[in-house]
Amino acid sequence: MRILVVEDEPKVASFIRRALEEESYAVDVCVDGPGGLDWAQAVNYDLIVLDLMLPGLPGVEVLKRARAAGVKTPVLILTARSEVDQRVKGLDAGADDYLTKPFAIEELLARTRALLRRAGGAPTGILQVDDVVLNPVTREVTRGGQRLEFTTKEYALLEYLMRNAGRVLTRSMITEHVWDLDFDTFTNVIDVYISYLRNKIDKGRERSLIQTVRGSGYMMRSDG
Amino acid sequence: MRILVVEDEPKVASFIRRALEEESYAVDVCVDGPGGLDWAQAVNYDLIVLDLMLPGLPGVEVLKRARAAGVKTPVLILTARSEVDQRVKGLDAGADDYLTKPFAIEELLARTRALLRRAGGAPTGILQVDDVVLNPVTREVTRGGQRLEFTTKEYALLEYLMRNAGRVLTRSMITEHVWDLDFDTFTNVIDVYISYLRNKIDKGRERSLIQTVRGSGYMMRSDG
DNA sequence: CTTCCACAACTAAAATTCTCATCTTAGGGA
DNA sequence: TCCCTAAGATGAGAATTTTAGTTGTGGAAG
Numbered sequence: 001m002r003i004l005v006v007e008d009e010p011k012v013a014s015f016i017r018r019a020l021e022e023e024s025y026a027v028d029v030c031v032d033g034p035g036g037l038d039w040a041q042a043v044n045y046d047l048i049v050l051d052l053m054l055p056g057l058p059g060v061e062v063l064k065r066a067r068a069a070g071v072k073t074p075v076l077i078l079t080a081r082s083e084v085d086q087r088v089k090g091l092d093a094g095a096d097d098y099l100t101k102p103f104a105i106e107e108l109l110a111r112t113r114a115l116l117r118r119a120g121g122a123p124t125g126i127l128q129v130d131d132v133v134l135n136p137v138t139r140e141v142t143r144g145g146q147r148l149e150f151t152t153k154e155y156a157l158l159e160y161l162m163r164n165a166g167r168v169l170t171r172s173m174i175t176e177h178v179w180d181l182d183f184d185t186f187t188n189v190i191d192v193y194i195s196y197l198r199n200k201i202d203k204g205r206e207r208s209l210i211q212t213v214r215g216s217g218y219m220m221r222s223d224g
Numbered sequence: 225m226r227i228l229v230v231e232d233e234p235k236v237a238s239f240i241r242r243a244l245e246e247e248s249y250a251v252d253v254c255v256d257g258p259g260g261l262d263w264a265q266a267v268n269y270d271l272i273v274l275d276l277m278l279p280g281l282p283g284v285e286v287l288k289r290a291r292a293a294g295v296k297t298p299v300l301i302l303t304a305r306s307e308v309d310q311r312v313k314g315l316d317a318g319a320d321d322y323l324t325k326p327f328a329i330e331e332l333l334a335r336t337r338a339l340l341r342r343a344g345g346a347p348t349g350i351l352q353v354d355d356v357v358l359n360p361v362t363r364e365v366t367r368g369g370q371r372l373e374f375t376t377k378e379y380a381l382l383e384y385l386m387r388n389a390g391r392v393l394t395r396s397m398i399t400e401h402v403w404d405l406d407f408d409t410f411t412n413v414i415d416v417y418i419s420y421l422r423n424k425i426d427k428g429r430e431r432s433l434i435q436t437v438r439g440s441g442y443m444m445r446s447d448g
Numbered sequence: 449c450t451t452c453c454a455c456a457a458c459t460a461a462a463a464t465t466c467t468c469a470t471c472t473t474a475g476g477g478a
Numbered sequence: 479t480c481c482c483t484a485a486g487a488t489g490a491g492a493a494t495t496t497t498a499g500t501t502g503t504g505g506a507a508g
Binding site: 419423436 | 484485486487488489
Binding site for chain 3: 479480481482483484485486487488489490491492493494495496497498499500501502503504505506507508
């Protein structure tokens, strides 16, 4: 899940970034309106968090132009408590939800989850492949009832694979969703992390849930 | 030293990024013209590497507008072999040097060094503080003739300190030049890396070359 | 059909980067 | 002077990434 945060105050931006990254989202931060608009159009984000008070170009304008340009990504806007009519304008301009500053970070995370869930059309949010069950809300993963522990990157990769079970994911697709955007092609971190996942998930089983598709990428088996 | 690379082909971009990072520059990559222009104006880069063949806005236009907006940063343009008149236009628009694709990466690094040296007005490039000698070209550091080894980040931090010996560098200045732009304020990596440097440089000496300026930041002693 | 080669993928181990928790120090009140 | 707080230092170790050597695969050549 890739999220764009358009926010000019560095403190707030890095606070949000950190919180979202802890939840295993891939986060890009942009500090001004025009830049935000560019990124929103250039990359197919899963969610955009947009401050309405921006230098260069007001947030509402960014949103309007992005929508005009055909960007369908759900947008969560941030406003100061006083900017009530801004908020209304924001929702009119095509925002999907809003949050007033200052806000509890947990609130932001909850709304993020909600928006992503709504966009994905998933009713429960629980992912299951074979006897592996992943709960995106609590970030808990079990296999056959046994709890499994993952690091942030491992979890992000696993969730992406499970969300796309039965589909082949190329290395660049994985890169785009789980690692940084300007990613180095000449590394094999993905292979390494696949190996970590297999170690934890398939330990002791003969057939891995994660299949290698030679020359293309990897695929999570959609069913036994 | 912070460098902006504006280049749309991901392979080329990450190739350049990697090469520059290996030389301890802090590198930002931007994939289109408008974005490049924004970043060039928003951040005080030490060098901009600009592809002339860009989506959104031609490189020459980016350059013209940046210059019009008062951006003084040296610019190195990249062109395909066939785009001879583009190159001329680029130099007319205010570029400081050019390189034709395909190019040897060493060539790019050499020109980068040359441009940065020219801009900094440093004649030899060798930095010396007390008996610590740093050669930015070979990335070799010695103290009293003894060779010292550093990791990429350690080296970048040390070079920045030495280039500004006698001046107090705040944590945000260090952040801007050595770490990523959207840096987390709540971390103490800088302190940790200062500690690493002291361990390697001052091992066994009573007085550290790197002074702590309480409440402000750090400073490399300019002289004994 | 078999063998060989080149490339893709795998993995262990090392290196690097970053975080966290704890300890130390400096400086300003009470 | 003593104590308290904020700032800084640092060891331990977790997470991430790189490196390099090994293994596996499929196609080409014989």
